[in-house]
Amino acid sequence: MARRSLVQTTKAAAAAVIAWIVATSVLELPQPFLAPYAAVFLVQATVYRSLRGWAQQVGAVSVGVLLAAAAGQFIPSVTVALGLVVFTGLLIGSWRGFGESGVWVGITGMLLISYGNATEPVLLADRLLETALGAAIGAVLNAVILPPLHGERLRTATSRLASAIADVLEKTAALVRGGEAADLLHERMRDVRSLVAEAEEAIGWTQESRYLNLRGRRETREEPLANLVSLWPPLAQLIDAVSEAARSEQPFRHPGEYARGVVGDLLEALAEVARSGDPDKLDRCRKLVEEIDHLLVTPTDEVTTSIGLGAMALPARRLVQRLGAD
Structure with a gap:
């Protein structure tokens, strides 16, 4: 990320200098302060935003x-013209089609009125x-020279989310076996939910950075991270089922010792798959899911616990399916 920031900063500075040189030495424009200003702001985080920003900025200006x-033609008072232009410009600039460049409507009008250029x-x-000119130079420079990609953001989000999910699965296995506090587990789940939101943002940035990008084919694939994000609903359901069973004083809701051991083994195996990202390690998970299914349909001394076990089995099965979907 530091490298990308350095590259973008260098491009912004170069765009400002180029815009100033072209405006002053080639076109010989008087006081072309808007050229470097526009160039800097058009070196954006993605190529798509730079090109969209160019259209929005030119339209707003x-x-x-x-x-x-x-205002210069019909309002003789500079003070009155300034107020009306800023008010009207900011009002028009609030249209969502202008995006972040909408403020330029009022600012441009204000500068021209205050500098006395409105009648010329x-x-x-x-x-x-x-x-x-400045906006075009900034956009083109951003699109041609090392156009920004967000693979590093994606890889970081994948690593953090995989580690957090694996940690929660291991803590859930401990809770199933009776050695972990449910409150602590729910705190970890809030952390996972926050990381899921960050992961979804990283996926959005990656998809946008690939659009119109000359280096788009080199971008990191977002499917592994999207697959991890899809684990959130069944993981949350599993935590709720385990927590409810652990709090319940009714014996038919909490699985017996052997069944809890199987569920614990399954969750630890899933944690290993999530952390390693290797779907080939899912074979043991599938066998443990089959064993849970067998416990649910085979009469034993522990089958009075089938309600609690069944509530855990469905989200656990979905976790196995989604981890194997990549």
């Missing part, structure tokens, strides 16, 4: 220029040209 021109068509055209 164009509306701001038109507002300033209209040539200067108005210059402001629009330099903004479009």
Whole structure:
């Protein structure tokens, strides 16, 4: 992530310098301060955002220029024109189509009115040209030179979520066997839920960074992380079932010692698969699921516990299925 930040910062600085040189030395625009300003803000976190931002920024600045021109022609008082242009510009800029560039409508109008450029068509055209130029340079530079990818964010999220899920499964196995506090387990589950949200955000960034990206084929695949995210619903159901059985004073809800041992073995095996990411290790998990199914249908001294065991069996089976889906 530090490397990506350094690359993006370097590109932003280069874009500002290039925009300034082109605007001053090539086009000879007077006071082209908007060119480097726009260039910096268009070196964004993804290529898609840079290209979308270019269209939004040029559109917002164009509306701001038109507002300033209209105010300069029909409102003689600079103070009144300034207030009306800022108010109207910010109101128009709140349209979601402008995105984060919407504020440029009011700001552009304010700058042109305050600098006294609103009545000079040539200067108005210059402001629009330099903004479009700077934004284009920033967007193109971001798209062509080491366009940003977010594989590192994805890999970090995958590692953290896999480790947290494995830890929770191991703690759940201890609770099933009677050696762990349910309250502590629920605290760990809140951590997992937070990591799931981070993982979903990382997946979104990865998918967006691949779009229109010349290096998109080199991006890390998000399927392994998406598969881990899909474990959240059955994992939460399993924790609820185990916690409810552990708190219950009714013997028919809490599985007997042997059944709890099988469930504990299954959860520890699932933890190993989640941590290693190796679906080939699921064979033992599948055998343990079959053993749980056998306990549910075979009359034994412990089958009075079938309600609690059945509540654990379904989410445990789903965990096995989803870990093997990659």
